[in-house]
Structures are given as structure tokens and as C-alpha cells.
Amino acid sequence: MLELKNVYKTFNAGTINEKLALAGIDLALEDGDFCTVIGGNGAGKSTMLNAVAGAWPVDMGRILIDGQDITRLPEHRRAAYIGRVFQDPMMGTAATMGIDENLALAARRGARRGLRTGTTRKEREEYRALLADLGLGLEARMTSKVGLLSGGQRQAVTLLMATLKKPRLLLLDEHTAALDPKTAAKVLELSDRIVRENGLTTLMITHNMRDAIKYGNRLIMMHEGRIIYDVRGAEKQALHVSDLLARFEQSGAEANDRMLFS
């Protein structure tokens, strides 16, 4: 479904801040895979997701979705295949626009935008039902500006936007890291539910190893721009946090505090 073939990316090449962020990534996701991604700070997790999303061109290698080479496709055209939720709740929504308008923008992802009405009455009714489903009371505040919502509410709306038009691939970039623990757990449960109900192929970065084991059918660990561990199915379900920590140490990586405590 998603294939990365020998992908390289260096930031600030030729300067003192040169950083090899992706050092030959090879990854193939099957249709319907829900793959969690773990690794220390600077391991290249976000960089890998951004490479897939097309935030900037990669230095080498190819990226394919459904066999189609998207390596050279600009970000806004890849969006036709990809739904994204970011770590920063501010990043995924337009703060000065209404909840309904944000959803309407997402509903037209991959479609031509012309001079038809931006938000029709009919789709507002659909959104009302979908928002009610979230259980956050947002259906009563459809026209409120998204900027007035809390971080957790914004992430929930962003999640809805990312999946409103069923994407071929869903990218979740530590999307609960900026939320308080209770809200984070709620948003994570919601993500899991949406992914499973729609059978979405998903890459989810998390710093929390227990979450990485609990959710999804596959887990990859990254270190210094490479995938150093790839496990799936029953073997993955049987993992313990201690196994993952052992792996970390084997690779010479230092498991940082955040992972230990989470």
C-alpha cells in the first residue's frame, strides 16, 4: 500500500548544523496496517511522516502509494491520498474559521474547488451527526470559530477532518502529546475506533511505549534515521515495555526519560 524505498534526507547539508535525518528508510505497509512508530528524540519519526506527506522533497529514494510513485508530487496533491493530524493542536485547523467550515474544507480534499457554495446545508446536517458522535458537545457549536476550542477538542476535530473523506493513508504525528493525560487517552481511543471502523492504513508516532504496544497490529522502532525493529501480529501483542527498552539499549540508543516514565 505505502512503500518507502531507500529514502534519504539530510537537513542543512554542507553547514555546521548538517543532520542526516533519514538514512535509507525501507518500509512497506500492507493495506489496513495500523503501524505505531517509536524511537528517541531525533530518531527521524516525524521526518519520515513529513517525507510521506511531502512537506519537502527527499534527497534520494522513492515513495509509492498503491504502486503510484508520489515522490515528486507536491504536498497539496498528495493530500488527495493522505489524512494528517499533527502534534500541535494549532496546526491542523483554521482557527479563524467555523467548525463547519473547517470540516467542509476537509470534505473537499482532493476535489476541484470551484464557485459552488463552500458549506451546504445538507453537509452541515451530516457534520452535526458526526460531531455528536464525538461526544464533546461540539454539535451545538457548529459555527463557532475553531480558535475558541480547547486543544483536545481541536485534535478531535482535526481527526474528524483527516478521516471525513476516507484517506488511503492516515498519518498521526504524536497527536496526543500536547494534551493532558485524560484528554490524550480519549483522543487516542477515538483514533483507534475511527481507524478500525474504516479499516484505515495508519502510521502513528507515539512516545508512549504502552500505547505503541496496545494499539495497532504492527510496531516499528527508529534510531538515527533507520528502522531498527519491525514487529507485527501476535509477536507484537506479546511485547512488554521491558522488551522495547532492551531493544533500545541494544541499538546503542538511550531510552530517554519520557519513554521510561510513560
Next chain:
Amino acid sequence: MNLSIVNLFNAMPGSVAQGLIWAVMAIGVYLTFRILDVADLTVDGTLGLGGAVCVMCMINGMNVWAAMALAFAAGLLAGLVTGLFHTFMGIPVILAGILTQLSLYSVNLKIMGKSNQALNVDRYDLLVSLRYLRAMPPWENTIVICAVIVAVFIAALYWFFGTELGCSVRATGSNGNMARAQGINTAFTTVLGLMLSNGLVAFSGAMLAQYQGFADISMGRGAIVIGLAAVIIGEALLSRFGTNFAFKLFSVAAGSVAYYLVLQFCIWLHIDTDLLKMLSALVVAVFLAVPYWKGRYFTKPTVAKGGRRDA
């Protein structure tokens, strides 16, 4: 000193008419400054461009409406140039605007052939003029015509920014990152916004040239400041009364009229008119500072709730 109230009232229709003409320009500035969230300095050149195109077309026998339509089109082109400087060539938008503005100085000189061109109200069939302020039937009165034009533009923009395309322009200004993630080509929407804005500014220049009976090379100098002043005054006066988009555009127009009424009042008070541009700039500076000061000096610290922006 002669502070006759009669003089003040006699000057008022002129201020209102000028305010309404500049309202079209200010609405253009609002599109870039508030909706796209960029400061586009092209407009100083575009205002003169609109005036020059309109005057030269009419001198060469063109109908007034056709001349104004061409002025609008010339403005679209100026916006396109700035937009391409910015999106295609990667030049920061402020600098891109300055570059276009500078080149428009030459363009405007070439269009007019010299630094100013008169348009005699007696020889041409003008739509608006300072001679049409009084003793005219309503459908030929300049204030009425300007008000109708402003209303038509507000209605058209209200419709446009409610469409799919208009919403994608708004999303681009609100959060470009989100816009791209939702499949919006932000380079295209940015260029589109800049074009629309400059089209309006050039149209305003065409009205202004007719109104004053000439176009000249420096008519747009400092236009951006007047446009910003109108946007800011309008928001300060009226923002508490509504958040509807059409009402916001109306506030900008009202801000422009208010600006010219205040200006007239200053002139009536015999304030040295050489100082007016500096005073306008200071007023804009102070109003732009208010939200910053509010955030910095008048906000109680609250505990941030999970917003790691830089992670």
C-alpha cells in the same frame, strides 16, 4: 482664524465621496492584510496604475465603464506579478510588493507618457467627479454612485468568500499548513488573493482619477497607510457590533469615510497639511501596537494548557 461651521459642512460631501472611493481601495487592503494575512505594498503603485489606465483609455475615446474595467484588469495583472514574485520566486511578500510597486512607477509613466494627465469633466462623460456632488439627480450624484459601487463590491466579495474557492483562500491566510494538508494549492490561492486585492485598488484609482479630474504619478504614495487606517478605524469603531463578513467589509468602508471626515476636520482646524501624512502614519502605528501592548502588558499570566508550539 476662520473656523466657520458652514465651511465644515460645505466640505462634508467631498469628504464622504472621497471616503467611499478610498473604501474600495481599503477593502482591497483588507483582503490581503486580514484575510491572506500579508501586508501587500504593491497597492501604492496599483492605485496610480488604475488612475493612469482609466484616464488614458478615456482620452482615447473609450467608454467610462470599459475604461474602469480595464483599470481593474491592470490591477489584477499587478497582483499577479507580486504573487509570482512571492510564490514562484520565493521572495518575501513585503519585498515582492515593493519590487512591483517600484516597477509600476515606470509602467505608470509609460502609460501616461508624462507624470500627469488631466481628464476634463466638461469634455468627457465621467461617472464620478467633485463637480457632481451637489444639485444632481440621485442617479448622477457622485456620493450615491460611489455608495452603490461599494455595496456591489461588498455583496460580490461576500458571495465569493462563501464559495469553495473563497473558503480555500481564507484557509490559506488562516493556516497555510492546514490548507496544504487539505489539498489546497496555497501558491495559487495566495496569487488569487493578491490579484483580487490589487484589482479593487486599481478600480479605486480609476474612480479617484475621475473624481479629481486627473491622474498623476504620485497619487498612490502612502495609499497602503490610508488603506490600513481605514481597516483599523473601521474595526475599532464597529467590530463590537457584529462578526458577519459582509458587516466587516462594511466596517472597512465606514472606516475609510471616517478617516476622510477626520482629515477634513483637521484641515478645518488649520492644522498644517504638510503634517497630515505623518499624522496618518502615527495613528496607524499606534492602532497596530494596541493588540501587541494588550498581550504584553495587560494580560494576567495564566497557566498554559498543553500547547507545546515549538516541539
